[in-house]
Amino acid sequence: MTAKTRVKVALFGLGRLGVIRARILAFHQPRIELVAVCDTKPGTGEWAAANLPDTVQYFSDPQECLRKSGADAVHICTATATHAPLILQAFDLDLHVVCEKPISVDVATTAEVIEKAASKPHLKFLVPFTRRYDKSYRTAKAMIDEGELGTIHAIETTCLDQQDPNAFFVTFSALSGGIFVDVGIHTIDVGRYLLDVKSGLKNPKKQVNRVVAMGHNAVYGDLAKYGDCDNGWGLVEFANGKILTTYLGRTLTNGFEDTTRICGTKGHTIVTGTSNVEIRDQHGIRTRSVPDAFTFFDPTFFSDLAEFADAVLDNKPFTCNPEDAFKAIRICAALQHSFRTGLPVYFDDEGNPILEPSKANGH
Numbered sequence: 291m292t293a294k295t296r297v298k299v300a301l302f303g304l305g306r307l308g309v310i311r312a313r314i315l316a317f318h319q320p321r322i323e324l325v326a327v328c329d330t331k332p333g334t335g336e337w338a339a340a341n342l343p344d345t346v347q348y349f350s351d352p353q354e355c356l357r358k359s360g361a362d363a364v365h366i367c368t369a370t371a372t373h374a375p376l377i378l379q380a381f382d383l384d385l386h387v388v389c390e391k392p393i394s395v396d397v398a399t400t401a402e403v404i405e406k407a408a409s410k411p412h413l414k415f416l417v418p419f420t421r422r423y424d425k426s427y428r429t430a431k432a433m434i435d436e437g438e439l440g441t442i443h444a445i446e447t448t449c450l451d452q453q454d455p456n457a458f459f460v461t462f463s464a465l466s467g468g469i470f471v472d473v474g475i476h477t478i479d480v481g482r483y484l485l486d487v488k489s490g491l492k493n494p495k496k497q498v499n500r501v502v503a504m505g506h507n508a509v510y511g512d513l514a515k516y517g518d519c520d521n522g523w524g525l526v527e528f529a530n531g532k533i534l535t536t537y538l539g540r541t542l543t544n545g546f547e548d549t550t551r552i553c554g555t556k557g558h559t560i561v562t563g564t565s566n567v568e569i570r571d572q573h574g575i576r577t578r579s580v581p582d583a584f585t586f587f588d589p590t591f592f593s594d595l596a597e598f599a600d601a602v603l604d605n606k607p608f609t610c611n612p613e614d615a616f617k618a619i620r621i622c623a624a625l626q627h628s629f630r631t632g633l634p635v636y637f638d639d640e641g642n643p644i645l646e647p648s649k650a651n652g653h
C-alpha cells in the first residue's frame with residue numbers, strides 16, 4: 291500500500307477568514323487537497339464556483355458536507371458558536387480537525403471538546419494561534435530558548451484594531467464572548483508561549499494565581515449592551531510570579547497594531563507589527579501601518595496548514611496543542627468576568643477561575 295501524499299480537507303465557513311483559507315488550501319498547500327467547502331449563507335456557492343477549482347464540491351448543509359465530502363479532515367472557519375458542535379461531530383466521524391480560535395467562548399464547552407480530542411488520540415486536532423506561526427515571534431522565541439534575554443519575567447502585549455465605520459464588532463460582540471475572549475485569546479496565548487509559566491509550580495495544575503481587568507468604551511458605546519468594551523486592559527499573575535499585561539483595543543485610527551515587549555533579566559525585546567519601511571517627508575518621520583490583522587498575519591495562514599498536513603501525514607508535532615487553547619480560554623474568560631464584575635478573579639487548585647458573582651460596586 292502506498293502512503294498518502296495529500297490530506298483531503300473540507301472547509302466550513304467562507305466568511306472574512308474562510309475565503310483566505312479556501313484559496314490557500316486550494317492553491318498553496320502541496321500536501322493538502324481541498325475537496326469541499328461548506329457555508330450556510332446564500333451566495334457563497336457562487337463565490338466558490340468562481341474562485342475555486344471545479345473539483346471542489348460545494349455544500350450548503352454542514353451535516354451533508356461532514357458525511358459526504360470524502361474528506362479526511364475538516365477545517366472549521368465558521369462563526370465561533372458553531373465550532374464546538376462541528377468539532378465533536380467531526381471527531382465522531384473519525385476526521386482530523388483544524389479549528390480557528392476560540393474552540394468556544396465558555397470554559398465548560400472547551401473542556402468537553404478537549405476531553406473528546408483526548409479520547410481520539412489517532413486524530414490530529416490543531417487550533418492554530420496566529421502569533422506562534424509568525425516569523426518575528428518565532429525569532430523572539432528562539433532568542434528566549436537560547437538564553438539571550440536571560441530569564442523572562444514579564445510580557446506586555448497589545449492587539450489594537452482599526453476603527454470600523456460599520457462597527458462590525460458591535461453586533462459580533464453578542465456572540466464573540468467579548469474583547470478579552472475574542473482578541474485576548476491571541477495575546478494571552480502568546481504570553482503563555484513566551485513566558486515560562488510551568489516552572490517553579492508547587493501545584494502543576496495551577497498555573498495562574500489571579501487576573502484583573504478593566505476597560506471602557508471610548509468610541510463604541512453600544513458595546514456596553516453586551517458587557518463588552520472597545521478598550522480593555524488585563525493583568526495576569528502566574529503562580530510562579532511571572533506577569534503578563536495585555537492591552538486590547540478597537541479604536542486605532544492609523545491601522546492595526548500588534549506589539550509585544552518581552553522583559554528578560556539580560557534584555558528586553560520588542561516584537562512589533564508595524565512595517566519596517568520608514569517614510570521621511572513634510573509630515574516628519576513615520577512608518578506605514580497595516581490595515582488589519584489579516585494583512586499582518588497572512589503568511590502564518592500558510593505555515594499552520596503546512597504543519598497540519600505534516601502532522602496528519604508524518605505524525606509530526608504541532609507548535610500549539612489543544613491544551614494551550616484550553617489554558618488560554620480559562621484566563622480570557624476570567625479577564626472578561628473581571629471586567630464585567632469589577633472584581634479580581636482568583637484560580638482554584640484545579641487551575642479553574644473562580645467566577646464570583648458581581649457585588650454592588652457599580653458594575
Ligand SMILES: NC(=O)c1ccc[n+]([C@@H]2O[C@H](COP(=O)([O-])OP(=O)(O)OC[C@H]3O[C@@H](n4cnc5c(N)ncnc54)[C@H](O)[C@@H]3O)[C@@H](O)[C@H]2O)c1
Pocket residue numbers: 302303304305306307308328329330331352367368369370372390391392418419420583587
Ligand atoms: N486566527 C485568527 O487570527 C482569526 C482571525 C479572524 C477570525 N478568526 C476566527 O475565525 C472564525 C470566522 O471568523 P470570520 O471573521 O471569517 O467570520 P465571518 O462571520 O466573516 O464568517 C463566518 C462564516 O461561517 C458561516 N457559517 C456559520 N455557521 C456555519 C455552519 N454551521 N456551517 C457552515 N458555515 C457556517 C457563515 O455563513 C459565514 O459565512 C471565528 O471563529 C473567528 O474567531 C480567527
